[in-house]
Amino acid sequence: xxxxxxxxxxxxxxxxxxxxxxxxxxxxxxxxxxxxxxxxxxxxxxxxxxxxxxxxxxxxxxxxxxxxxxxxxxxxxxxxxxxxxxxxxxxxxxxxxxxxxxxxxxxxxxxxxxxxxxxxxxxxxxxxxxxxxxxxxxxxxxxxxxxxxxxxxxxxxxxxxxxxxxxxxxxxxxxxxxxxxxxxxxxxxxxxxxxxxxxxxxxxxxxxxxxxxxxxxxxxxxxxxxxxxxxxxxxxxxxxxxxxxxxxxxxxxxxxxxxxxxxxxxxxxxxxxxxxxxxxxxxxxxxxxxxxxxxxxxxxxxxxxxxxxxxxxxxxxxxxxxxxxxxxxxxxxxxxxxxxxxxxxxxxxxxxxxxxxxxxxxxxxxxxxxxxxxxxxxxxxxxxxxxxxxxxxxxxxxxxxxxxxxxxxxxxxxx
Amino acid sequence: xxxxxxxxxxxxxxxxxxxxxxxxxxxxxxxxxxxxxxxxxxxxxxxxxxxxxxxxxxxxxxxxxxxxxxxxxxxxxxxxxxxxxxxxxxxxxxxxxxxxxxxxxxxxxxxxxxxxxxxxxxxxxxxxxxxxxxxxxxxxxxxxxxxxxxxxxxxxxxxxxxxxxxxxxxxxxxxxxxxxxxxxxxxxxxxxxxxxxxxxxxxxxxxxxxxxxxxxxxxxxxxxxxxxxxxxxxxxxxxxxxxxxxxxxxxxxxxxxxxxxxxxxxxxxxxxxxxxxxxxxxxxxxxxxxxxxxxxxxxxxxxxxxxxxxxxxxxxxxxxxxxxxxxxxxxxxxxxxxxxxxxxxxxxxxxxxxxxxxxxxxxxxxxxxxxxxxxxxxxxxxxxxxxxxxxxxxxxxxxxxxxxxxxxxxxxxxxxxxxxxxxxxxxxxxxxxxxxxxxxxxxxxxxxxxxxxxxxxxxxxxxxxxxxxxxxxxxxxxxxxxxxxxxxxxxxxxxxxxxxxxxxxxxxxxxxx
Numbered sequence: 045x046x047x048x049x050x051x052x053x054x055x056x057x058x059x060x061x062x063x064x065x066x067x068x069x070x071x072x073x074x075x076x077x078x079x080x081x082x083x084x085x086x087x088x089x090x091x092x093x094x095x096x097x098x099x100x101x102x103x104x105x106x107x108x109x110x111x112x113x114x115x116x117x118x119x120x121x122x123x124x125x126x127x128x129x130x131x132x133x134x135x136x137x138x139x140x141x142x143x144x145x146x147x148x149x150x151x152x153x154x155x156x157x158x159x160x161x162x163x164x165x166x167x168x169x170x171x172x173x174x175x176x177x178x179x180x181x182x183x184x185x186x187x188x189x190x191x192x193x194x195x196x197x198x199x200x201x202x203x204x205x206x207x208x209x210x211x212x213x214x215x216x217x218x219x220x221x222x223x224x225x226x227x228x229x230x231x232x233x234x235x236x237x238x239x240x241x242x243x244x245x246x247x248x249x250x251x252x253x254x255x256x257x258x259x260x261x262x263x264x265x266x267x268x269x270x271x272x273x274x275x276x277x278x279x280x281x282x283x284x285x286x287x288x289x290x291x292x293x294x295x296x297x298x299x300x301x302x303x304x305x306x307x308x309x310x311x312x313x314x315x316x317x318x319x320x321x322x323x324x325x326x327x328x329x330x331x332x333x334x335x336x337x338x339x340x341x342x343x344x345x346x347x348x349x350x351x352x353x354x355x356x357x358x359x360x361x362x363x364x365x366x367x368x369x370x371x372x373x374x375x376x377x378x379x380x381x382x383x384x385x386x387x388x389x390x391x392x393x394x395x396x397x398x399x400x401x402x403x404x405x406x407x408x409x410x411x412x413x414x415x416x417x418x419x420x421x422x423x424x425x426x427x428x429x430x431x432x433x434x435x436x437x438x439x440x441x442x443x444x445x446x447x448x449x450x451x452x453x454x455x456x457x458x459x
Numbered sequence: 460x461x462x463x464x465x466x467x468x469x470x471x472x473x474x475x476x477x478x479x480x481x482x483x484x485x486x487x488x489x490x491x492x493x494x495x496x497x498x499x500x501x502x503x504x505x506x507x508x509x510x511x512x513x514x515x516x517x518x519x520x521x522x523x524x525x526x527x528x529x530x531x532x533x534x535x536x537x538x539x540x541x542x543x544x545x546x547x548x549x550x551x552x553x554x555x556x557x558x559x560x561x562x563x564x565x566x567x568x569x570x571x572x573x574x575x576x577x578x579x580x581x582x583x584x585x586x587x588x589x590x591x592x593x594x595x596x597x598x599x600x601x602x603x604x605x606x607x608x609x610x611x612x613x614x615x616x617x618x619x620x621x622x623x624x625x626x627x628x629x630x631x632x633x634x635x636x637x638x639x640x641x642x643x644x645x646x647x648x649x650x651x652x653x654x655x656x657x658x659x660x661x662x663x664x665x666x667x668x669x670x671x672x673x674x675x676x677x678x679x680x681x682x683x684x685x686x687x688x689x690x691x692x693x694x695x696x697x698x699x700x701x702x703x704x705x706x707x708x709x710x711x712x713x714x715x716x717x718x719x720x721x722x723x724x725x726x727x728x729x730x731x732x733x734x735x736x737x738x739x740x741x742x743x744x745x746x747x748x749x750x751x752x753x754x755x756x757x758x759x760x761x762x763x764x765x766x767x768x769x770x771x772x773x774x775x776x777x778x779x780x781x782x783x784x785x786x787x788x789x790x791x792x793x794x795x796x797x798x799x800x801x802x803x804x805x806x807x808x809x810x811x812x813x814x815x816x817x818x819x820x821x822x823x824x825x826x827x828x829x830x831x832x833x834x835x836x837x838x839x840x841x842x843x844x845x846x847x848x849x850x851x852x853x854x855x856x857x858x859x860x861x862x863x864x865x866x867x868x869x870x871x872x873x874x875x876x877x878x879x880x881x882x883x884x885x886x887x888x889x890x891x892x893x894x895x896x897x898x899x900x901x902x903x904x905x906x907x908x909x910x911x912x913x914x915x916x917x918x919x920x921x922x923x924x925x926x927x928x929x930x931x932x933x934x935x936x937x938x939x940x941x942x943x944x945x946x947x948x949x950x951x952x953x954x955x956x957x958x959x960x961x962x963x964x965x966x967x968x969x970x971x972x
Contacts, residue, residue: 209579210579210580213579232577234576234577235577260615261611261614261615262611262612262615262616264608264611264612265604265607265608265611266604266608268600268603268604283581284584285581285582285583285584286580286581286582289577289582290581290582290583290584290585293584294584294585294586297584297586297590298585298586298587298590299590301591301592302591302592303592303597304592304596304597304600323603323604323607353576353577354576354577374582375585377585378585378586378587378590379587381592381593381596381600382593382596384600385596385599385600385603386599387603389602389603389606389607392603392606392607393606393607393610396607396610
């Protein structure tokens with residue numbers, strides 16, 4: 045694993061050098077972005093893969109959405125929009141025999157509390173029921189036990205289907221999904237809930253709303269560090285130290301009276317406008333390491349300061365996050381001001397140029413209707429890069445690798 | 460179903476640890492075998508539960524926190540508050556909280572999983588020993604911000620910025636420092652090159668020179684021998700003459716740039732300087748007129764007199780002077796100042812306590828390309844009069860007189876919709892005395908409570924009797940030191956003279972009372 049990481053880093057550096065050289069040659073205020081997989085942000089997936097969308101009964105998708113329309117606007121809406129996108133995309137094929145990837149449209153993150161938070165308790169059963177359906181009605185699941193299938197699981201800890209980290213780790217990834225490719229928002233290195241080969245996507249942020257709050261680019265950026273959100277989750281973690289592993293609380297305690305840090309728990313109406321007037325935007329972890337703040341920071345040109353140890357950011361192979369954002373270890377939070385002021389101005393300007401690249405902003409968004417280079421296309425690019433499938437995923441008829449009865453007893457109840 | 464919903468209820472509250480299982484322990488392979496280790500843990504568990512019952516908080520958490528938590532570099536008194544009893548703690552809840560790596564404990568199947576170095580569970584909140592801003596860091600951050608803003612200006616701001624030539628007529632009086640310092644600060648913030656032409660009535664003086672030298676911009680200080688008259692009308696006329704004098708200097712020295720008129724008591728926004736960069740030959744911006752008078756009586760008289768709603772609204776709205784556009788964003792006319800509502804109520808002499816009215820169109824609302832003034836300039840448009848043709852005796856009310864065709868004026872600031880500067884005229888009594896340079900040196904020793912200060916023992920005095928107060932003030936003028944009861948004695952920063960009859964006066968009163 046360590047060697048792998050080293051190689052990763054080496055490739056990243058090399059790619060960075062290349063992109064640097066190319067970028068400095070011209071003179072626009074943006075720079076080309078290329079990550080470890082090369083300059084792939086603008087690739088077109090059409091023609092490189094074929095996706096077959098299973099026709100599930102509407103109780104798995106449409107009926108759930110009808111029950112609660114809020115699912116279209118919260119940060120887990122990617123699963124719904126992905127489905128809609130694939131239905132009308134040119135990569136879709138109606139002939140499963142020629143498909144490279146199979147998609148199962150099941151909305152597991154749409155069972156919302158009155159406050160709007162999704163409850164993941166029925167999700168394992170829902171998923172299990174869907175997989176039982178597709179495995180009995182089509183032969184393609186049994187052929188590979190799901191190795192050429194992909195699922196969108198945007199919940200807090202992905203396919204571990206729980207919002208509490210300890211519980212999620214205990215459950216682990218749902219047994220039946222252990223061979224499939226997971227498209228999820230959660231990403232943390234060496235974590236049970238991130239499996240090898242998953243595609244990390246950004247959480248959903250409403251593109252229209254963000255576009256409508258743009259201010260003229262010449263407005264000078266006068267705020268040094270900006271953050272709005274909770275520091276202590278008094279309802280669930282009154283003692284402090286659990287929420288965000290104490291990192292957010294540390295930010296507050298160390299910098300609450302620092303004029304450079306515009307941080308508070310308010311919900312101002314000018315939140316988006318303020319981000320466009322800030323140089324750095326903090327993106328610390330919460331209960332889970334990811335948050336829509338990253339998307340907002342990228343769209344508004346504010347350099348994201350990511351405080352989450354070992355986090356895996358969206359499309360990490362296509363986007364060189366090390367060059368775009370600032371990574372701060374959780375243990376270094378008390379020295380955050382020193383870290384940020386010691387970044388040389390040229391580096392800051394470079395990061396801003398990278399952020400200004402329109403393909404970067406497009407890659408973080410889920411616009412309707414889909415546009416080239418957006419997050420949908422990045423997911424398809426990621427899937428295309430995993431092709432061709434290795435021969436070993438095809439199982440002999442009757443051969444079973446996954447244990448269908450593993451997991452907590454509650455999961456086995458039919459949905 | 461019932462049980463499930465009960466479970467759900469508690470999950471809804473996301474109580475961490477309320478269902479922390481003996482699960483990790485049970486799910487391991489040999490649950491049935493009662494090894495000594497298992498018995499030991501059970502006993503310890505029971506003990507911890509008992510202690511928790513007695514003490515009223517989760518004792519084991521404390522223990523494990525101190526044993527297992529990573530580098531606690533903070534002062535522990537930060538954590539004294541947290542150990543309150545959680546409502547859902549019951550004896551059956553396992554107080555056992557292993558904040559260690561759960562991957563090893565509950566890992567079903569994947570034995571080869573690496574240990575994550577990120578530990579789940581309770582962490583300390585790290586606070587450094589002096590959690591306050593470090594001045595060096597603050598300076599560095601400001602330099603970074605400056606650099607970022609410079610880059611922004613280069614990319615999105617004005618390409619090829621031109622020099623701003625500011626023309627300011629001034630004369631020595633009580634409020635000169637106040638007004639002129641405002642202009643100094645505005646000009647210091649302008650991100651372009653500035654040439655400041657200061658024309659002084661009554662000849663060049665050292666006071667004025669001292670103030671303008673603090674600005675750090677290139678200044679041209681000219682004196683005009685005439686003394687400033689005591690009436691507003693006379694002042695307007697003389698100021699126009701002074702401005703023309705400055706324009707002649709621009710012409711003679713062939714200064715290159717954009718000429719704008721920065722009257723010393725006006726307030727300029729920085730967007731003004733950005734906006735005027737886009738002028739071609741002759742432009743006009745909108746000015747907001749702050750024409751209210753100095754006296755509290757004036758305002759109260761407005762309130763008490765019964766007037767119709769429309770008239771009241773008219774008085775409330777701030778008049779704006781500037782270009783008016785039609786639908787196609789072309790200059791259609793002018794919004795000028797209407798003196799009608801203030802008829803009979805306006806100030807004649809400079810220190811009158813009445814509304815000071817601006818002229819129909821103030822000079823400050825116009826900007827022009829300095830090349831307009833140059834002699835023998837072929838690029839000059841034909842609709843501009845030559846500066847020499849404007850004789851001193853003429854009544855020059857506004858720079859529009861310099862033009863033969865005033866329809867060629869360019870409206871700036873989104874066609875006059877943006878108010879980019881504010882016009883105000885405030886002056887002290889002509890006989891008011893103030894220390895030279897606003898510095899009392901050596902500092903005063905004697906403190907006498909002024910009549911207006913609410914001294915603790917003195918009976919409260921009504922501030923209505925102005926005349927008597929004025930007389931008192933004039934007698935004791937040189938030695939009165941203003942003390943506010945609430946501020947500390949050592950604060951000597953405001954050595955303001957007690958100006959009896961000005962705008963500032965009433966404001967001071969209300970501050971103290």
